[in-house]
């Protein structure tokens with residue numbers, strides 16, 4: 146009988162699968178691209194200072210102090226900014242707001258596996274674009290989409306694309322291009338300025354990765370005021386709670402901490418990439434906080450994933466034709482990477 150009660154597209158939906166969150170504290174957790182270092186001390190201070198009595202009242206529905214701070218960072222106006230309960234929430238609004246009912250939604254294959262779920266939930270056809278053999282940019286010259294999710298740097302591959310290519314695509318695609326920049330702080334270049342220069346570009350950002358605040362749930366979108374205004378119509382009235390607003394503001398006020406944190410991760414990423422290459426892995430050049438690697442033939446990706454799991458080292462494996470020969474390893478601390486690499490050497 147449920148078949149009659151549930152919208153058929155929802156009944157048929159294959160939900161997004163998040164990475165495992167083990168309860169045991171002793172797991173070396175390199176599976177969900179979290180940051181291994183603590184957030185800014187300003188975050189702990191904001192939590193200590195927070196007056197619980199304030200929770201009686203609803204939060205600022207628009208998070209205006211945050212929008213002002215984010216506008217200052219990106220040199221734009223608060224009208225160009227919307228706050229979200231994690232950048233995933235902003236991606237959901239984009240799938241609902243941009244393009245007409247039944248219009249296709251595009252993304253690169255492989256990229257973030259949430260996009261197909263969003264398209265299916267909106268009953269919109271998928272128009273994926275295959276990446277090149279080494280997961281490089283391979284956009285056909287005549288490709289157009291009413292909405293395209295462009296992950297930059299890409300996940301799960303970590304690859305950044307030439308900025309000129311991104312810009313050229315944004316210029317010629319008449320539809321909206323949402324540049325999902327969850328990992329942009331780890332990259333050399335980003336596209337935030339395109340969201341402020343083009344009428345059809347939105348950029349999404351998150352505090353989950355580079356700011357070490359995945360547990361907080363805060364992200365935002367930048368873009369032309371009319372597109373951002375459309376997203377405002379779809380958001381829940383109080384989508385970002387009071388405590389999150391205070392904490393996010395504290396984190397966004399300490400960019401020195403962010404820069405030092407990112408520098409450590411990038412150094413560890415490069416060292417781990419060299420060592421994995423030395424062990425015979427094919428390492429995709431990464432500009433994110435994770436590595437996309439193909440193990441040597443003696444140790445197929447799924448086997449590596451399972452054996453490491455048995456040793457309580459969690460990485461991520463995505464079965465499937467384009468992804469099944471690789472694993473994704475989040476960059477942890479140097480000590481965590483040493484443990485991972487020692488285990489890999491033993492398994493080889």
Ligand SMILES: Cc1ncc(COP(=O)(O)O)c(C=O)c1O
Pocket residue numbers: 177178230231232233234257296300325327350351352353359363364
């Ligand atoms: C490409 C990409 N976009 C967005 C997100 C979601 O981030 P948030 O925690 O801000 O919802 C992730 C998280 O893994 C991601 O990999």
